[in-house]
Amino acid sequence: MNFTIILFILLAVLLIGALVWAIRPPKRKLVSVNDVLTALSEERHYSRLPQILQALRPEDTAFLRARGFVLLRRRIRSERGRIALLYLDCLQEEYEKLLEASRVVAAMAPELVALDEAERFKLNLRFALGCRYLRWKLRLGLEPWRGFGLLSEMTSGMALRLEVATSQIGERAALSFAVSSIVKERDRGTR
Amino acid sequence: MSETLSLRNLEWALTTITELFLLVYLLRRKLFRSHALFFAYILAVTLQSILLAATYRIWGSQSYRAWLIAWLSQLVMEAARLAAVTEVVRRVLSPFSGIWALGRRVLFVAAGSVLVYAALLSREYWFKLPLNVDRAMGLAVAAVLVTLLLFARYYGLPMDNLDRSLCLGFCLYSCFCVINDSLYDKWLLGYLNFWNFLGVLTFLASLFLWLGAVRAYSETAPACDPVVVPKELYGELSSELNIRLRLLNEHLNQLLHSGAQR
Numbered sequence: 001m002n003f004t005i006i007l008f009i010l011l012a013v014l015l016i017g018a019l020v021w022a023i024r025p026p027k028r029k030l031v032s033v034n035d036v037l038t039a040l041s042e043e044r045h046y047s048r049l050p051q052i053l054q055a056l057r058p059e060d061t062a063f064l065r066a067r068g069f070v071l072l073r074r075r076i077r078s079e080r081g082r083i084a085l086l087y088l089d090c091l092q093e094e095y096e097k098l099l100e101a102s103r104v105v106a107a108m109a110p111e112l113v114a115l116d117e118a119e120r121f122k123l124n125l126r127f128a129l130g131c132r133y134l135r136w137k138l139r140l141g142l143e144p145w146r147g148f149g150l151l152s153e154m155t156s157g158m159a160l161r162l163e164v165a166t167s168q169i170g171e172r173a174a175l176s177f178a179v180s181s182i183v184k185e186r187d188r189g190t191r
Numbered sequence: 192m193s194e195t196l197s198l199r200n201l202e203w204a205l206t207t208i209t210e211l212f213l214l215v216y217l218l219r220r221k222l223f224r225s226h227a228l229f230f231a232y233i234l235a236v237t238l239q240s241i242l243l244a245a246t247y248r249i250w251g252s253q254s255y256r257a258w259l260i261a262w263l264s265q266l267v268m269e270a271a272r273l274a275a276v277t278e279v280v281r282r283v284l285s286p287f288s289g290i291w292a293l294g295r296r297v298l299f300v301a302a303g304s305v306l307v308y309a310a311l312l313s314r315e316y317w318f319k320l321p322l323n324v325d326r327a328m329g330l331a332v333a334a335v336l337v338t339l340l341l342f343a344r345y346y347g348l349p350m351d352n353l354d355r356s357l358c359l360g361f362c363l364y365s366c367f368c369v370i371n372d373s374l375y376d377k378w379l380l381g382y383l384n385f386w387n388f389l390g391v392l393t394f395l396a397s398l399f400l401w402l403g404a405v406r407a408y409s410e411t412a413p414a415c416d417p418v419v420v421p422k423e424l425y426g427e428l429s430s431e432l433n434i435r436l437r438l439l440n441e442h443l444n445q446l447l448h449s450g451a452q453r
Contacts, residue, residue: 012330019340
């Protein structure tokens with residue numbers, strides 16, 4: 001059979017598959033403008049990251065093995081894995097809330113910055129894949145970092161970038177009030 | 192062969208009756224105003240059925256004239272289908288000016304690339320131009336609609352049942368057109384009647400889908416205009432949200448890489 005014909009048929013079947021996926025009603029609930037503002041001002045989970053990272057380090061429990069408490073060490077590590085999973089849930093929840101907020105903002109915008117939207121889409125894909133991967137590793141009791149020997153170490157540069165980003169967020173927190181006032185004004189106008 | 196022919200005639204009759212029912216419902220529900228191009232498309236399809244029936248009766252279905260009229264009218268139908276699809280896209284996206292501005296560019300690129308792709312792959316079959324145009328348009332329409340639905344899903348845009356059914360009907364019909372045309376191109380040259388039968392059957396399925404949606408359509412309270420924020424504010428909020436999202440991504444990366452720093 002001609003390759004071109006197969007390509008056409010394959011493409012049509014793929015489009016039908018994508019249609020079936022896209023036509024399903026979305027699972028997530030739509031959020032209001034107020035929810036966006038809450039998402040922007042809520043407490044973050046970032047502050048707990050150092051403890052979680054510390055707890056996941058094998059050296060943190062290595063002394064137990066050295067002293068012969070292998071079972072205890074295993075139990076502690078599994079407990080810590082469970083806690084890491086809970087942390088991951090919180091992280092994902094926060095991520096999804098922010099993503100939802102960004103969609104609400106996009107729907108309100110008179111013009112979208114295509115690059116911002118594309119970056120968000122890319123970040124979303126990366127986060128979803130990374131999250132799924134990490135979750136499965138933790139669930140299976142595997143140490144997620146074992147397979148990452150080639151991955152670069154966490155550098156002080158990254159920590160610095162995080163610091164800068166966090167401070168930028170603080171500076172921009174005031175913006176949410178501006179949105180709030182616009183919405184209120186509009187609400188008053190329509191009443 | 193004669194069985195297929197009589198079945199095809201029955202199918203044609205059923206399709207024309209369904210089209211008429213759909214037109215009546217569109218008129219009764221006053222949807223010809225809000226869905227003017229869709230109404231025009233259904234009207235054109237009905238007129239095409241009548242035109243083809245008359246042509247086949249006068250010149251016979253195997254004559255050159257009948258072939259020419261059938262394909263020329265089909266080209267008009269392709270244009271009408273594209274217009275009706277554009278109307279749906281506009282209705283779903285245009286209330287959100289930012290998304291509409293980005294969306295129409297994305298959809299234009301999607302449709303353009305599919306058309307170029309189809310044209311490039313079909314260049315050796317230039318003598319089958321009408322078939323290739325039909326297939327390329329089908330693929331472009333399906334790509335546009337799937338992209339629209341993905342867009343609407345991603346941004347959580349509201350979409351009423353009628354628009355959803357229109358997308359579903361047009362997209363399924365277009366995809367089956369592509370498959371039908373491709374199979375006909377290769378295998379079914381000797382089975383013209385059967386090919387016609389399949390084509391009309393898929394269109395009939397779409398007609399039933401639209402009829403059901405139009406019948407169930409009820410005028411709901413008009414949705415309030417979406418809130419619009421100034422462009423600068425959107426820019427600030429958007430970049431802030433992106434920073435936060437990037438931050439969370441980097442936290443996840445730290446978790447993934449945590450064991451490596453020993």
